[in-house]
Amino acid sequence: MINKPFLHTILSPKLLNLYNLTNSIVVIIDVFRATSTITTALYNGAIKVIPVEAVDKCISIGNSTPNSITAGERDGKIIEGLSHGNSPTEYPKSFIEGKTLVLTTTNGTKLLHMALQNGAAEIVIGSFLNLNNICNYLVQQNKDVYLGCSAWKDRFNLEDTLFAGAVIHTIKNHFTIHCDASLMAEEMYALHKNDMLSFIKNTTHWHRLASYGLEKDLEYCVTENIAPVLPVYNYEKGYIESVF
Amino acid sequence: MINKPFLHTILSPKLLNLYNLTNSIVVIIDVFRATSTITTALYNGAIKVIPVEAVDKCISIGNSTPNSITAGERDGKIIEGLSHGNSPTEYPKSFIEGKTLVLTTTNGTKLLHMALQNGAAEIVIGSFLNLNNICNYLVQQNKDVYLGCSAWKDRFNLEDTLFAGAVIHTIKNHFTIHCDASLMAEEMYALHKNDMLSFIKNTTHWHRLASYGLEKDLEYCVTENIAPVLPVYNYEKGYIESVF
Numbered sequence: 242m243i244n245k246p247f248l249h250t251i252l253s254p255k256l257l258n259l260y261n262l263t264n265s266i267v268v269i270i271d272v273f274r275a276t277s278t279i280t281t282a283l284y285n286g287a288i289k290v291i292p293v294e295a296v297d298k299c300i301s302i303g304n305s306t307p308n309s310i311t312a313g314e315r316d317g318k319i320i321e322g323l324s325h326g327n328s329p330t331e332y333p334k335s336f337i338e339g340k341t342l343v344l345t346t347t348n349g350t351k352l353l354h355m356a357l358q359n360g361a362a363e364i365v366i367g368s369f370l371n372l373n374n375i376c377n378y379l380v381q382q383n384k385d386v387y388l389g390c391s392a393w394k395d396r397f398n399l400e401d402t403l404f405a406g407a408v409i410h411t412i413k414n415h416f417t418i419h420c421d422a423s424l425m426a427e428e429m430y431a432l433h434k435n436d437m438l439s440f441i442k443n444t445t446h447w448h449r450l451a452s453y454g455l456e457k458d459l460e461y462c463v464t465e466n467i468a469p470v471l472p473v474y475n476y477e478k479g480y481i482e483s484v485f
Numbered sequence: 486m487i488n489k490p491f492l493h494t495i496l497s498p499k500l501l502n503l504y505n506l507t508n509s510i511v512v513i514i515d516v517f518r519a520t521s522t523i524t525t526a527l528y529n530g531a532i533k534v535i536p537v538e539a540v541d542k543c544i545s546i547g548n549s550t551p552n553s554i555t556a557g558e559r560d561g562k563i564i565e566g567l568s569h570g571n572s573p574t575e576y577p578k579s580f581i582e583g584k585t586l587v588l589t590t591t592n593g594t595k596l597l598h599m600a601l602q603n604g605a606a607e608i609v610i611g612s613f614l615n616l617n618n619i620c621n622y623l624v625q626q627n628k629d630v631y632l633g634c635s636a637w638k639d640r641f642n643l644e645d646t647l648f649a650g651a652v653i654h655t656i657k658n659h660f661t662i663h664c665d666a667s668l669m670a671e672e673m674y675a676l677h678k679n680d681m682l683s684f685i686k687n688t689t690h691w692h693r694l695a696s697y698g699l700e701k702d703l704e705y706c707v708t709e710n711i712a713p714v715l716p717v718y719n720y721e722k723g724y725i726e727s728v729f
Contacts (some may be wrong), residue, residue: 252641255499259639394502397496399665419689421643425673432672445663 247385248416250405250423253392254352257359266384267361268375268408270368271391272400273446275329275349276472277340277368277462278312281329283483284370284468286338290481292350292474296320299345306341313345317450320345328458329370341480348391353474356389366472366481367462369404376411376473386416388423399429399444400463403437406430407465437463491629492660494649494667497636498596501603510628511605512619512652512704514612517690518571518572520594520716521612522556523586525573527727528614528712530582534725536594536718540564542599543589550585557589561694564589572702573614585724592635597718602632610716610725613648614706618715620655630660632667643673643688644707647681650674651709681707 251257269276279290291306293299296313300322303311312325319326327346344350356364360382367375379386388408390401406426409418413427433440441447441463451457461467470483495501513520523534535550537543540557544566547555554652563570571590586619588594600608606628611619625632632652634645650670653662657671677684685691685707694703714727 252496253500255503256639256641259499369643395500397500397669399669401664402669419692421687421689422641424687425641425643425646425669428676429616429669429672432676443668445665448663 245415245417246328247384248388248409248418248423249386249420250388250390250393250409250426252390252397252402252422253395254355255395256356256390259347260387261358262361262387264362264384265387266363266365266379266382267356267387267389268365268367268379269349269356269389269391270401270404271346271349271352272368272404273450273459274329274462275344275346275391276366277370278327278329278332278368279344279366279472279481280334280368280468281471282337282342283472284416284470285332285334287332287340287342290342290344292353292481293345293477294350295353296322296325296345297415299323299343302320303343305357306343308339309341309343310337311343315347319352328455329461330458336387346392352389352391364474367405367408368372369465371409371466371470371472371480372404372407372465374469376408378471379408380415393446399445400446403430403433407434488660489645489661490627492632492653492662492667493630493664494632494634494653494670495502496634496641496646497639498599499639501599506600506603506605506631508606509631510607510609510623510626511600511631511633512536512609512611512623513593513597513600513633513635514645514648515590515593515596516612516648517694517703518706519588519590519635521575522571522576522609523588523610523716523725524612524614524712524714526576526581526586527716527725528714529578531576531577531584531586533683534586534588534716535723536725537587537589538594538598540566540589543567543587547587550587552567552583553579553585553587555587557693559591561697572699573705574702579693592637596633596635603639606719611648611652613651614712615714615716616648616651616655616709618713620652622715623652624656624659637690642690644685644690646670647674651678684709691728
């Protein structure tokens with residue numbers, strides 16, 4: 242019998258340091274909206290996405306990078322001093338193709354930097370928009386996997402958990418899973434995969450962002466496989482690029 | 486319209502400090518097994534339960550308390566130097582009536598002390614064994630409620646989440662709930678309330694404890710309302726007592 246690699250789900254960045262990420266792949270999940278925006282920008286032809294933690298660093302990297310866009314949000318709103326926000330709808334092909342996106346967000350880019358600091362061997366960017374690409378890659382790599390939910394200011398959220406559940410639902414037979422968070426996430430996804438759009442409207446993050454008029458954004462962000470790319474973090478260069 | 490108090494579910498002790506517990510009731514949940522053991526001991530006539538964090542303190546309090554039992558576990562096993570373990574079956578009426586239980590456990594007593602340090606106004610001890618007593622009390626008090634899951638070494642676990650879900654399922658109409666963890670917990674409980682015993686056997690904690698031969702313990706711990714008491718932490722005296 243071949244030993245299958247392990248798969249765990251981490252429900253909040255606060256729980257990341259409970260796990261040893263060495264030699265593992267970490268999937269960064271921030272469905273509303275950082276990882277959906279990154280996936281969309283790369284699908285629409287962005288050359289790369291540079292994830293940065295702080296706003297001032299975002300601005301300075303933007304100033305020194307030719308043909309770049311600075312973008313980001315804090316608490317769901319565009320930040321003063323940056324040119325764009327964290328909405329995937331802001332990055333159609335006609336606008337983003339050939340450009341570099343320099344992005345800072347409340348939850349998603351923070352988790353990516355935590356995973357780096359905690360020794361993750363590989364980091365990929367997951368969203369419903371590129372679900373199958375993520376699943377295929379994880380199966381091919383044959384390494385331990387951590388599905389990292391960005392959460393909302395470290396509080397558990399459902400949209401990231403549901404995406405973790407979608408991954409598990411698809412590839413669980415390829416992994417050893419002794420993890421209650423994964424068991425729960427898969428059950429929640431199985432329960433709601435056929436009513437995702439109506440169910441997601443019950444979540445706290447939906448209410449928060451819908452109050453800013455972002456319903457269309459959110460509906461887009463729970464649509465499976467409409468931006469089929471594989472965004473991978475390039476350790477040497479410090480940016481995210483699509484490898485196919 | 487009367488403003489209903491808030492209810493939140495905290496899935497791990499690591500997430501406790503994201504919330505302001507002041508003026509709130511915290512329900513300490515450690516289904517496998519600390520809060521089930523405390524509930525059982527009080528139901529069977531223990532005068533009080535003194536929860537302590539450290540083993541040496543457990544022994545010294547035991548030595549200075551007349552008619553007391555020292556008890557506890559680390560990683561599911563009895564600790565050397567203590568006279569009893571963390572199994573509810575060890576505390577029948579014939580043994581525990583009239584005695585004081587001095588208890589230290591891996592997860593449950595740790596969370597109780599964290600809730601104290603974080604300013605909780607009231608602390609009660611919840612388990613499936615006293616579900617309805619907890620629910621009735623929370624509704625009567627009309628305060629904000631935090632359902633605190635002890636988890637397993639800070640990792641999410643299902644049995645505590647399912648109990649939180651059981652409370653929410655019972656009393657949600659009395660509270661304002663904007664909390665994805667609560668929404669998830671209630672759905673998981675509703676999904677499994679009729680197959681709890683078979684479902685709980687899928688959890689990681691079941692596998693861990695069943696490997697020590699504790700299946701009967703665990704089956705007991707998911708039985709609703711068979712030890713109907715209300716264990717409340719007495720701040721002045723530093724112990725848990727049953728108020729009815």
